[in-house]
Amino acid sequence: MLKLGVPSKGRLMDKTFQWFGQRGVTLRKSGSDREYAGAVDGIDGVELVLLSAGEIPRELAAGNIHLGVTGSDLVREKLANWDSRVTELAPMGFGGADLIIAVPQLWVDVDTLDDLDAAAAAFREQHGFRLRIATKYHRLVREFLRDHGVADYQLVDSQGATEGTVKNETAEAIADITSTGETLRANGLKILDDGLIHASQATLFRGRRAGWTDEQRQKLKALQLVLGI
Amino acid sequence: MPSGNPETLTEARRLRDHFAANGAQVVKADVLQSADTLLDLYGEDIRARAYLTADPLRGEMVLRPDFTVPVVQMHMESHADPARYTYSGKVFRKQESDEARANEYVQVGYEVFDGQNPAGADAEVFAVIADALAGLPVRAATGDIGVLMAAVRGLQTTDARKAALLRHIWRPGRFKALLKRYGGGTMPASRAALLAADDPFAAAGPDIGLRSREEVTTRIAALRADAAAAPIAGEEIALIDAILSLRETCPNVLSALRDIAVDMPAVRDAVGRMSARLDAMAARGIDVARLEFEGSYGRTSLEYYDGFVFGFYAIDRPDLPPVATGGRYDALTARLGQGRAVPAVGGVIRPDLVVGLSC
Numbered sequence: 001m002l003k004l005g006v007p008s009k010g011r012l013m014d015k016t017f018q019w020f021g022q023r024g025v026t027l028r029k030s031g032s033d034r035e036y037a038g039a040v041d042g043i044d045g046v047e048l049v050l051l052s053a054g055e056i057p058r059e060l061a062a063g064n065i066h067l068g069v070t071g072s073d074l075v076r077e078k079l080a081n082w083d084s085r086v087t088e089l090a091p092m093g094f095g096g097a098d099l100i101i102a103v104p105q106l107w108v109d110v111d112t113l114d115d116l117d118a119a120a121a122a123f124r125e126q127h128g129f130r131l132r133i134a135t136k137y138h139r140l141v142r143e144f145l146r147d148h149g150v151a152d153y154q155l156v157d158s159q160g161a162t163e164g165t166v167k168n169e170t171a172e173a174i175a176d177i178t179s180t181g182e183t184l185r186a187n188g189l190k191i192l193d194d195g196l197i198h199a200s201q202a203t204l205f206r207g208r209r210a211g212w213t214d215e216q217r218q219k220l221k222a223l224q225l226v227l228g229i
Numbered sequence: 230m231p232s233g234n235p236e237t238l239t240e241a242r243r244l245r246d247h248f249a250a251n252g253a254q255v256v257k258a259d260v261l262q263s264a265d266t267l268l269d270l271y272g273e274d275i276r277a278r279a280y281l282t283a284d285p286l287r288g289e290m291v292l293r294p295d296f297t298v299p300v301v302q303m304h305m306e307s308h309a310d311p312a313r314y315t316y317s318g319k320v321f322r323k324q325e326s327d328e329a330r331a332n333e334y335v336q337v338g339y340e341v342f343d344g345q346n347p348a349g350a351d352a353e354v355f356a357v358i359a360d361a362l363a364g365l366p367v368r369a370a371t372g373d374i375g376v377l378m379a380a381v382r383g384l385q386t387t388d389a390r391k392a393a394l395l396r397h398i399w400r401p402g403r404f405k406a407l408l409k410r411y412g413g414g415t416m417p418a419s420r421a422a423l424l425a426a427d428d429p430f431a432a433a434g435p436d437i438g439l440r441s442r443e444e445v446t447t448r449i450a451a452l453r454a455d456a457a458a459a460p461i462a463g464e465e466i467a468l469i470d471a472i473l474s475l476r477e478t479c480p481n482v483l484s485a486l487r488d489i490a491v492d493m494p495a496v497r498d499a500v501g502r503m504s505a506r507l508d509a510m511a512a513r514g515i516d517v518a519r520l521e522f523e524g525s526y527g528r529t530s531l532e533y534y535d536g537f538v539f540g541f542y543a544i545d546r547p548d549l550p551p552v553a554t555g556g557r558y559d560a561l562t563a564r565l566g567q568g569r570a571v572p573a574v575g576g577v578i579r580p581d582l583v584v585g586l587s588c
Contacts, residue, residue, distance in 0.1 A: 080325050105434030109448045111419035117403070121396060122448060123440055130272060131440075142273050149403025151396065155273055166438045188434040193419060 001047050002219045005059055005068035008036050008050035012202060015094045016069045023227045043226055045219045054078070056205075061085045063209035066216060067223075073099055073177065073200035077137050086205040090229040095202035097177040099137055101195035102184050104166055104173075111193050113148045116173070120152040123172065134158035134171035137197070141175040144197045163187040204229070237335055240580035240587075241317045244337040247361050248315035251353075253339055256314045258299035264289035266298060270533065270564060280321050292321035296338050297558065297575065298565065304342055304573075305566045311343035311350075317580075330550060331581070339555075340575030342562075348502060350574050351537040351557060352509035358541070358553050358576045359515065365586050367541045367552055371479070372526025374398065375536040375557070376486065376499045380472055383495020386411060386461045389451060401528055408469065413460035423449065424456055468493050475524030479507055482522040506537060530554075533561035537574065543586055552586065553578040 006027060007013045017027045026041040027048055038048030049065055056070035057078040069092070075082050103110050110119050120131040131153045135141050138155055145153065156171050163183050165171040177200070178184055181191060206220065249255055265288070267275045275281075279294040293299065296316050304312060317337040324330045339357055343350040359369065381394045390411050397404040410416070423429055429449055436442055468489055475482050486500045507517045527538030536557030543549045555576020563570035 081328075104438045104440070105432065106430075106436055106438070106442060107440065107445055108423060108429050108433050109445050109452065111423075112417050114406070114417070115420075118393070119440070119444075119448060121393075122444065126444060127439065138276070142277055146274065146277075147402075149397060149400040149406070151272060151400065153273065154268070155276075169439050172438050172440050188437045190434075193417075 001045055002067065002216050002223070003047050003049050003065040004040070005049045005051045005056045005065035005070075006038070007053040007056070007069065012053055012069075012071075012095055013050075015202065016092070019092050019094070020227070025223070025226060043223055045215075046223060057082075057086070060205055060207040061209065063207055063211065066207055066212070066220070068205050068207070069202060070205065071095055071097075071200050072203045073097070073137065073140065073198055075203070075205060076198060077140050080139070085208055087208055088203055089206050089224070090204045090227070092202040092204060095200070097179045097200050099140060099175065099177050099197040099200060100191045101133070101141075101173065101175045101197065102163075102178075102189040102191050105188050105190045107190075113145075113150055113192060113194050116192060117150040117152070120150065124152045130154040131173065132156045132171040133173045133175055134162050134165040135175035136162070137175060137177075140197055148194075163189060234581075236584045237581045240584050241335050241337050244361055244578055244580055244583075245315050245317040248313075248337070248339040248357065251313070251339070251357050253313040253315035256300060256303060256316050258293060258296050258303075258316065258318070260293055260319070261290045262293050262299060263287065264291040266302075266565070267291055267294070270298070270561070277325055278323055280323060293318075294322055295320050295577070296336065297340070297561070300338075300340050300575075301558075301562055301565050301573065304340075304571065305562070305569065309342070310571065311341065311345065313342075314338075314340045329548075335580050336577040337580055338575055338577040340573065342571050342573045344572045347536075347557070347572050347574070348505035348509045350572070351506045352513050352515070354555055354574050354576050355510060355537075355539055356513040356515055358555065358578060361578060362541055362553060362583065365552070365583065366544045367586070368521070368544050369539060369541050370521050370523060370526055371537070371539045372523050373499070373503055373537055374527055374534055376496055376503065377469075377472055377524070377528075378535060379496045379499035380469055380489075380493060383493055384461055384465055384469075387455070387458050389455065390458070390461070399528055399530075401525065408461070408466060411461045412463065412466045416456065420452060424453060464492070471524075472496075473525045475522065477522060479517045479520045479522045482524075483507065502536075527556060533558045533564075535560045539576070543582070546586075549582060549585075550579070552582045 006016050020027050024042050028039055030037045030039040036050040038050050040046045040048050053070045054074060056068040057075045059065045060068045061079050075086060079085050110116055123131040133153050134156050136159050141155060158165055162174050162176045164187060165174060264281050280292040282290055284290045300314055319333050320336050321333045324332050339354060341350045341354055381391055384391055394404060394407055397407060471489060475485060483504055490497045490500050511517050527534050534556035538556035540551040541553040542551050553576055557574040559570055559572050562573050
């Protein structure tokens with residue numbers, strides 16, 4: 001049996017069902033609407049597991065599910081060495097959003113990471129603490145800023161309403177997901193020219209944990225054939 | 230090999246006794262340290278490399294990633310000079326990319342605080358550690374971040390540019406990019422547009438956040454000054470590149486650096502210190518004629534080394550982390566001592582790796 005993990009609610013679930021449906025595999029919730037049990041038609045030996053999108057990376061890496069649909073940003077954020085633990089089978093073309101760094105529009109002197117680094121140095125000198133960047137994507141942001149040689153910043157955790165943290169003076173800049181940039185502009189923020197950390201979209205992943213049976217391998221091949229990926 | 234196995238602990242004891250026999254006082258440090266100091270020193274990078282945890286009363290705490298910071302703090306309260314310390318205990322490091330590397334292991338260290346004779350102290354730490362590793366299949370690598378820093382300070386350019394370069398000594402990518410731009414590279418389009426604008430704040434949004442309009446104005450003025458400054462001469466950049474690409478035995482490097490000092494007198498003192506150090510090492514029986522030196526050695530470590538740096542590596546085992554590392558960290562003592570600096574140099578050995586190489 002091959003376990004396929006899919007987001008358990010909302011637009012991401014609907015779009016995932018649609019994507020599989022268009023390729024001849026019907027995924028549906030079984031039982032009542034509130035129950036997180038699922039069924040698969042159109043191919044044998046595949047079991048649907050409904051999970052929170054945020055838990056799918058961990059369950060894939062642990063081998064509790066064999067395949068999973070989730071945002072490519074979540075896989076990179078939640079799994080160290082993500083590409084040694086899961087493989088991308090197919091980008092799915094929806095759920096697109098960019099993880100970006102944004103600063104106040106007032107900062108007319110800051111358009112690049114180079115500017116951000118210089119502003120952070122001056123800020124620390126002036127205020128006595130490191131420039132704060134609010135985010136929930138700690139790993140991705142830290143690795144990105146390290147790779148680009150930005151110093152004198154600190155990350156502060158923000159699990160929601162991140163665009164408001166600058167106005168509320170709990171952060172000086174933010175790193176967050178955006179699809180249109182509208183909320184950023186409404187909150188007096190702008191995206192750095194080279195501040196794109198990751199362009200995310202919903203993606204079908206397979207776990208790379210060892211211990212797949214031959215039957216499971218064949219089942220995956222059959223599924224890939226049906227899906228045309 | 231588990232970090233707490235009996236052979237490792239026996240070896241750790243031997244090493245600590247060896248350091249104590251060289252005059253070091255045995256000291257201890259708490260496993261849980263306040264995270265504030267480390268966060269202030271190293272910033273976000275420390276979160277990727279150390280285990281942070283929350284204490285309801287004491288705030289953010291860290292499982293000690295090394296002993297250097299607590300030992301320096303302890304020393305700054307004692308005011309003894311000179312002083313030598315040794316310690317043995319576990320340190321904890323997150324391994325974000327290499328699962329094969331240990332995330333807790335024993336370190337045995339030797340730290341010397343001696344303001345009278347820095348060259349002698351450098352040589353002493355290196356020799357005492359080399360002696361502890363005698364007979365093992367290891368090779369030594371050395372470098373001197375002080376030479377690079379002296380070269381940067383001696384550049385014929387603005388203080389702001391020198392400060393920016395010095396700030397990024399430990400981030401080679403950013404350092405190179407800055408040097409290229411200061412050397413006449415093109416300015417980003419967004420900056421050129423900003424400096425050409427009649428009203429730089431024309432497109433500014435509302436005044437939000439802690440970084441004020443005055444701070445933005447101050448930086449624009451700094452950008453204007455930088456744009457007006459002459460580029461750093463190609464000859465000077467070539468000398469920095471020459472220092473960074475040095476990779477030879479110590480005597481050959483010393484003679485190359487003396488040549489560089491003719492064109493760049495600012496490095497003369499640092500080269501003199503290196504020469505004194507090599508003499509002191511030779512006097513302690515180190516074969517300096519065969520000792521390797523790399524101009525950019527020690528620039529990618531988390532540590533605060535700003536002078537002599539060294540490491541001992543297992544020959545034929547490039548997969549292993551260094552068996553021993555160390556260096557001079559005067560700037561760290563200045564930061565922790567709130568202005569009061571004590572010249573300091575030290576190194577650590579990993580007894581688990583020593584045991585692995587002995588059998």
